[in-house]
Amino acid sequence: RRRLLPLLPLLLVGSACSVDGIQSVGGRDGQGGAAIADLFGIFLVATLLFAAVVAAFLGAAALRRRGRRADGIEDPEGSGTERPLKTGLIVWIAAVAIGLFGLTLASHLTDRSMARALPDPASALRIEIVANQWWWDVRYHFRDPSRDVRTANELHLPAGVPAHVTLKSNDVIHSFWVPNLAGKQDLIPGRITDLMLIPRKTGVYRGQCAEFCGMQHAHMALDVTVEPREAFERWRAHNAAPAVPPTNALTRAGYDYFTTRECSTCHAIAGTPASGQVAPDLTHFASRRSIAAGTLPMSRGHIYAWIADPQGPKPGNAMPYIGLEADELHAVAAYLESLK
Numbered sequence: 001r002r003r004l005l006p007l008l009p010l011l012l013v014g015s016a017c018s019v020d021g022i023q024s025v026g027g028r029d030g031q032g033g034a035a036i037a038d039l040f041g042i043f044l045v046a047t048l049l050f051a052a053v054v055a056a057f058l059g060a061a062a063l064r065r066r067g068r069r070a071d072g073i074e075d076p077e078g079s080g081t082e083r084p085l086k087t088g089l090i091v092w093i094a095a096v097a098i099g100l101f102g103l104t105l106a107s108h109l110t111d112r113s114m115a116r117a118l119p120d121p122a123s124a125l126r127i128e129i130v131a132n133q134w135w136w137d138v139r140y141h142f143r144d145p146s147r148d149v150r151t152a153n154e155l156h157l158p159a160g161v162p163a164h165v166t167l168k169s170n171d172v173i174h175s176f177w178v179p180n181l182a183g184k185q186d187l188i189p190g191r192i193t194d195l196m197l198i199p200r201k202t203g204v205y206r207g208q209c210a211e212f213c214g215m216q217h218a219h220m221a222l223d224v225t226v227e228p229r230e231a232f233e234r235w236r237a238h239n240a241a242p243a244v245p246p247t248n249a250l251t252r253a254g255y256d257y258f259t260t261r262e263c264s265t266c267h268a269i270a271g272t273p274a275s276g277q278v279a280p281d282l283t284h285f286a287s288r289r290s291i292a293a294g295t296l297p298m299s300r301g302h303i304y305a306w307i308a309d310p311q312g313p314k315p316g317n318a319m320p321y322i323g324l325e326a327d328e329l330h331a332v333a334a335y336l337e338s339l340k
């Protein structure tokens with residue numbers, strides 16, 4: 001059984017490639033992701049090849065030594081085996097040097113081809129993402145500002161259309177990473193970085209903060225939907241519109257609580273007096289796939305759970321315990337659930 005132990009790292013590499021299709025290293029669903037996947041393939045084959053040669057030599061040496069012991073005769077130094085040893089050494093050093101040079105070249109060429117393939121940012125979809133501990137503030141900018149969209153912890157992209165993403169941070173260093181689509185890019189306080197996303201096929205993906213940024217770093221995910229252009233345009237139009245007004249007594253009570261009490265000091269809901277700027281925009285909250293940056297799937301139960309005790313599922317996050325009465329909780333949850 002011990003002999004299988006060396007295979008363990010290989011298994012680990014294999015499992016990392018296929019944890020889940022929606023967040024997959026080596027994904028080919030975007031132009032950058034595909035280039036990185038190709039490069040990874042080259043590195044994997046080259047390193048496995050060298051590992052196999054090293055293992056073969058080790059094995060051969062071990063067997064040879066065993067054979068000699070059986071004879072009881074030790075080969076004295078300098079008995080004619082020196083020359084092939086030297087030649088072998090030179091060949092081996094040359095092979096390693098060529099291998100390293102080849103991998104460096106492959107890395108360099110991939111980098112160059114990715115940079116060359118990038119379209120002009122002026123012609124791309126413009127998205128601005130600001131990272132906060134621990135959520136993503138997402139804004140889409142269009143030439144006509146009435147078309148602009150503001151959302152949080154989700155990204156919708158039209159397939160085949162390049163999206164130029166500008167990245168900023170409000171607090172510490174984070175890293176934007178949707179492995180299926182492209183490589184990582186850090187978000188650094190006081191600086192502006194950017195990244196081009198060129199999704200090639202429709203699908204649902206998961207982005208994840210890839211730089212340790214505090215206690216809830218793991219709960220800083222991003223739901224990404226790549227869809228056909230018409231579907232994206234429908235999403236954009238829906239999300240550019242203000243929130244739906246309350247339609248019954250319960251949602252009206254929730255609206256009243258939300259817009260006049262604690263909630264609106266931090267959160268904004270377009271079309272209402274709630275205009276707080278330090279927490280996620282909730283204008284179309286219930287249309288999202290998850291709550292609190294991928295922490296909980298969107299559902300009535302999770303909306304209740306989150307409002308009743310936001311520190312339970314995500315300790316340390318900026319949303320405080322409010323302590324609503326049961327009827328207030330019921331009303332606010334119903335109102336938020338109506339924000340499709």
Ligand code: CUA
Nearest residue numbers: 174209211213
């Ligand atoms: Cu943000 Cu890790």
